[in-house]
Amino acid sequence: MGQFPQFLTPTDFGMSTSATAISVITGKWNEVGRKTVGAQQILNWGVGTIANGVDSRRNGRLRLDSLAGQITGKFRLARTDANAEILEPILEDNTTNWSATNGIPVGFDGRGAKEDSALVILLNPDATTTVQYTDTDTTVNLPVTVTTGVR
Amino acid sequence: MVFETKKQRIVNSLKVADVENADGREFQVSPLFPYSNTSAIAVSSGTFLIDVETDTPTGSNRAGSGFRYSPFNNCRVVNNSNSDIIVYPNQQRAQGILITKKTAQTMDNQVIKGFNSMIIENIDSSNAVAVNEVRVLFWKDKVTTDELVKSIHAFIRGGHK
Numbered sequence: 001m002g003q004f005p006q007f008l009t010p011t012d013f014g015m016s017t018s019a020t021a022i023s024v025i026t027g028k029w030n031e032v033g034r035k036t037v038g039a040q041q042i043l044n045w046g047v048g049t050i051a052n053g054v055d056s057r058r059n060g061r062l063r064l065d066s067l068a069g070q071i072t073g074k075f076r077l078a079r080t081d082a083n084a085e086i087l088e089p090i091l092e093d094n095t096t097n098w099s100a101t102n103g104i105p106v107g108f109d110g111r112g113a114k115e116d117s118a119l120v121i122l123l124n125p126d127a128t129t130t131v132q133y134t135d136t137d138t139t140v141n142l143p144v145t146v147t148t149g150v151r
Numbered sequence: 152m153v154f155e156t157k158k159q160r161i162v163n164s165l166k167v168a169d170v171e172n173a174d175g176r177e178f179q180v181s182p183l184f185p186y187s188n189t190s191a192i193a194v195s196s197g198t199f200l201i202d203v204e205t206d207t208p209t210g211s212n213r214a215g216s217g218f219r220y221s222p223f224n225n226c227r228v229v230n231n232s233n234s235d236i237i238v239y240p241n242q243q244r245a246q247g248i249l250i251t252k253k254t255a256q257t258m259d260n261q262v263i264k265g266f267n268s269m270i271i272e273n274i275d276s277s278n279a280v281a282v283n284e285v286r287v288l289f290w291k292d293k294v295t296t297d298e299l300v301k302s303i304h305a306f307i308r309g310g311h312k
Binding site: 022023024025027028029030031080083084085086087124 | 197198199200202204205206222240241242243263264265267268
């Protein structure tokens with residue numbers, strides 16, 4: 001089996017500039033992006049750890065916009081199984097931190113998603129609005145750890 | 152005055168812990184958790200999201216009270232509106248289920264394995280869905296032996312899902 005870090009972008013989550021705008025409702029966790037795990041792989045959110053006083057975690061950035069500008073609220077990174085029956089949050093932070101210049105550290109999380117399961121991005125906005133994936137300010141740059149050759 | 156040996160004290164504390172921590176609710180039939188669209192759903196692909204983690208069931212005063220029993224394995228959608236709607240269990244937009252106006256549909260875990268959330272989309276081009284015209288009822292059947300064995304296996308295996 002091989003393992004390596006990878007940074008996922010909007011296209012990986014179905015959030016490319018050609019994606020259809022979706023409505024997101026305040027106070028609820030709206031799914032805004034999904035990455036289905038390919039064959040014989042495991043994807044874990046994050047890269048790196050804090051060990052022996054050394055922080056090797058890589059940073060991730062997220063930002064989504066509506067027609068009025070940046071959508072504020074909270075983002076969650078989660079994993080779900082192939083049947084979408086189990087939805088397990090892994091990391092949550094507010095949009096201000098996610099969209100900061102350096103983003104936030106996203107360390108390796110041992111709870112991975114196997115083949116046909118998925119990594120999902122959830123948004124709980126401060127106000128009901130519409131996500132415009134075509135906006136040029138859309139930012140998705142998230143570190144994941146890929147394990148290949150899983151049988 | 153009750154005298155107890157050191158051993159008995161430990162046993163009694165474990166019994167109390169068992170009672171306090173015992174939670175067999177996940178194996179029992181759940182209460183019914185009704186939800187509805189608490190705002191109107193606009194024509195031509197307007198949507199409404201039901202999120203079990205954050206929403207307050209109809210008639211309840213506690214947000215997220217259904218979350219403890221989720222994922223649910225049964226769902227009944229009643230469409231009282233004059234619009235055809237599509238429901239997307241667990242916000243999976245590739246797996247929509249059409250429910251025509253003035254009809255109802257029940258889904259069990261033979262259709263969808265578990266419900267945590269649902270998007271309701273109004274596909275009518277003329278009629279908006281008024282408040283509370285779509286009602287969604289979630290509940291969980293008692294755990295079968297098969298499901299219990301699977302849960303134990305998953306617990307022992309742990310790790311990736």
